[in-house]
Amino acid sequence: MLSKLLKYEFKATSRVFLPAYAVLLIAGAIQKIMLQFGFYNKDMGVFSKILGSIVPSLLGAAVVAIFVVTLVVMINRFRKSLLGREGYLMFTLPVNTSQLILSKAIAVLAWAILSCIIGLITVVILVYDTDFVNFVNDAIGLVGEASRQAGASNVVLFFIETVLTFIFGIVNLTFMIYLCLSIGQLSNKHRGLCAIGAFVGINFVLRNIILAIISNVLFTDKFVPPFYLCGYDTESIVGILQMMNAFMLAGLVIVIIELLIYFFITKYILSNKLNLE
Amino acid sequence: MTEFVLECTGVSKKYGKKEVLKNINLQLERGKIIGLLGPNGSGKTTLIKIINGLLTADEGDIKVSGEQIGIESKKIISYLPDRTYLADWMKVKDIVGMFDDFYKDFSREKAEDMLKRLNINEDDRLKTLSKGNKEKVQLILVMSRQAQLYLLDEPIGGVDPAARDYILNTIITNYNPDASVVISTHLISDVEKVLDEAIFINNGEIVLHESVDDIREKYSTSVDGYFREVFKC
Numbered sequence A: 001m002l003s004k005l006l007k008y009e010f011k012a013t014s015r016v017f018l019p020a021y022a023v024l025l026i027a028g029a030i031q032k033i034m035l036q037f038g039f040y041n042k043d044m045g046v047f048s049k050i051l052g053s054i055v056p057s058l059l060g061a062a063v064v065a066i067f068v069v070t071l072v073v074m075i076n077r078f079r080k081s082l083l084g085r086e087g088y089l090m091f092t093l094p095v096n097t098s099q100l101i102l103s104k105a106i107a108v109l110a111w112a113i114l115s116c117i118i119g120l121i122t123v124v125i126l127v128y129d130t131d132f133v134n135f136v137n138d139a140i141g142l143v144g145e146a147s148r149q150a151g152a153s154n155v156v157l158f159f160i161e162t163v164l165t166f167i168f169g170i171v172n173l174t175f176m177i178y179l180c181l182s183i184g185q186l187s188n189k190h191r192g193l194c195a196i197g198a199f200v201g202i203n204f205v206l207r208n209i210i211l212a213i214i215s216n217v218l219f220t221d222k223f224v225p226p227f228y229l230c231g232y233d234t235e236s237i238v239g240i241l242q243m244m245n246a247f248m249l250a251g252l253v254i255v256i257i258e259l260l261i262y263f264f265i266t267k268y269i270l271s272n273k274l275n276l277e
Numbered sequence B: 001m002t003e004f005v006l007e008c009t010g011v012s013k014k015y016g017k018k019e020v021l022k023n024i025n026l027q028l029e030r031g032k033i034i035g036l037l038g039p040n041g042s043g044k045t046t047l048i049k050i051i052n053g054l055l056t057a058d059e060g061d062i063k064v065s066g067e068q069i070g071i072e073s074k075k076i077i078s079y080l081p082d083r084t085y086l087a088d089w090m091k092v093k094d095i096v097g098m099f100d101d102f103y104k105d106f107s108r109e110k111a112e113d114m115l116k117r118l119n120i121n122e123d124d125r126l127k128t129l130s131k132g133n134k135e136k137v138q139l140i141l142v143m144s145r146q147a148q149l150y151l152l153d154e155p156i157g158g159v160d161p162a163a164r165d166y167i168l169n170t171i172i173t174n175y176n177p178d179a180s181v182v183i184s185t186h187l188i189s190d191v192e193k194v195l196d197e198a199i200f201i202n203n204g205e206i207v208l209h210e211s212v213d214d215i216r217e218k219y220s221t222s223v224d225g226y227f228r229e230v231f232k233c
Helices: A002-036 A046-081 A097-127 A130-150 A152-184 A191-218 A237-272 B044-052 B071-076 B092-102 B108-117 B131-143 B161-173 B188-194 B212-219 B223-230
Strands: B004-015 B018-029 B033-037 B059-064 B077-080 B149-153 B180-185 B197-202 B205-211
Touching: A002 A046, A002 A097, A002 B092, A046 A097, A046 A152, A097 A152, A097 A237, A130 A152, A130 A237, A152 A191, A152 A237, A191 A237, B004 B044, B004 B180, B018 B044, B018 B180, B018 B205, B033 B044, B033 B188, B033 B223, B044 B059, B044 B077, B044 B149, B044 B180, B071 B077, B077 B131, B092 B108, B092 B131, B108 B131, B131 B149, B131 B161, B161 B188, B180 B188, B188 B223, B197 B212, B197 B223, B205 B212, B212 B223
Parallel strands: B033 B180, B033 B197, B077 B149, B149 B180
Antiparallel strands: B004 B018, B004 B059, B197 B205
């Protein structure tokens, strides 16, 4: 059933994302062509001036729009399709609440990743020239050098943790928003206000609790000694990388614990305290 | 198969301090068309939403064909809400496909046939349909299922009298001895002719649950007439 829900979720969301991607890529390509042929430098009077200001601002707007759209879809697909009148259909389908929540979250995660890839492609299209190729070669060389010095496994681990932090960071934000909206729908009159209140509350309270736990419980000498006592050699690349990897791992664990908490409370509210308009 | 298609025992629900359902006890047999009749705000919609799992009761127990409220009960309930729940961007055929995907008991041919009868084009976007036509599409979807319990909340409120007749006919011709249809409405005179039983609900309490024939005999008036007497303002 989850695959069926995903099918309809992607159908519903692709209407928004695909045109946005198209605008971004087309604007990027036009800008590239303009730059390539030195169009902006040629004296073509008002026309080139107008185009020279329209295309870059269109491109900038498209980049911003993609990320705004991703965030708006994250919020609205949950708010409208589950907690709005479409919820009357979704919550009477023979599926369970977890599947409903996951279908929304998986779709928005896929779009968020795709948005970043499309954004990256646009940037590459724009800046692609010999300097860029040299820059990439240098970067690859640097990574190779780091692998030799710090051990390939440490570098690979660093990249894996970076990617995982990005992915679970998105899921964490998604589930936090879902939880806030679910708390908001408990109110009969001020849903939006309650959701915003929940968002502020969760962020302030939870961040402070986690900070307190980290600084007072975890990172004391007893459990995890502070990094300068951990034995990491902060003078060498290996030591710094190992330390960074350890910190990222700890951060990742916290992010995952948080998102699980968000998910299960959301599931509980939608299963037991559903209050559709 | 259980004797009763629906059993509610001691179902209560409060919104804040306001009691909207008070100790509802109800048993519905199979093969009946039942009117759930009551004035506005009497608890009709709340009861239907609880049976559907859209709301949770504060107290009490509900069994649909012996199943607790959950995925299994949702498989055998066909629900028409009192509002349109269709996503505007979909085409009629998209939502038909969606029902076909999710409900095993859905008959695509039946839905397509009814859409044709009511002159609704499957390629039309739901956004472009009138309110009445949207309601018709929803009712067609709901009645194209071979469910055990149909819960129709105000099914004829927004459509013209001609379509009303077609809809009521659809409900009767869909008759299945294993299934029951609950129609919640306050337009009693329109539905009276198709009803087997009537449930009067007022202020969250069931005040009467009898066969329509018994009502007519006992009180020597129509269900509509008796309703007006009971709920006189």
